[in-house]
Amino acid sequence: MFRAWQFLTTVxxxxxxxxxxxxxxxxxxxxGRIVLVRRQDTGQWGLPGGIIDWGEEISTTVRRELAEETGLELLKICRLVGVYSSPERDPRLHSISILVEAEVQGALGVKDNLEISEARAFARDELPLGNLSHDHDRQLQDYLKGxxxxA
Incomplete structure (x- = not known):
C-alpha cells in the first residue's frame, strides 16, 4: 500500500x-510580413502558438496552432529562435515556450474564436511592439535582432 501511495504522489x-x-x-x-493574433482574454496582440499535445511533435503543434489561430498553412520551419522558460513569462502558469520562425501561406482566418479574436499581418516597421502578450515583446525583439x- 505504501509503495502505491508513493507512486501516486510521484505521478x-x-x-x-x-x-x-x-x-x-x-x-x-x-x-515578408509577420502575422500576429489578438487574444480574446486580454485584447493584446501576440504571436500564435500553444501547448504541445501528448504524443505530438513540435512541427505538428506548429502546423495545428497556425491553422487554428491564423488559418495559415505551414510551409516550413526555418529556424529555432529560442527557448523561453521564465516562470513569469505566462501569467496563467509556468510554461516553457519553443520559439520558431516559420514560412507560411494562405488566407488569414481565425478558427479558434474562443482564444483569438483577430489575426493580422504587419510589416516589420508596423509591429505593435511594447505591449504584446506574455513575453512576446522579448521573443519578437530577439528574433528581429537575429x-x-x-532564457
Missing part, C-alpha cells in the same frame, strides 16, 4: 509541479 507531482511545454511561432508570409536565445 501527481510530475503532472502538477512541472512546466507545460508549448510552441510560439513567428509566421512569415511570402511578402539572436538565438535560451
Amino acid at each position: 501527481i507531482g510530475v503532472i502538477f509541479r512541472h512546466p507545460v511545454t508549448g510552441t510560439t511561432i513567428i509566421p512569415i508570409l511570402p511578402d 539572436l538565438t536565445v535560451v
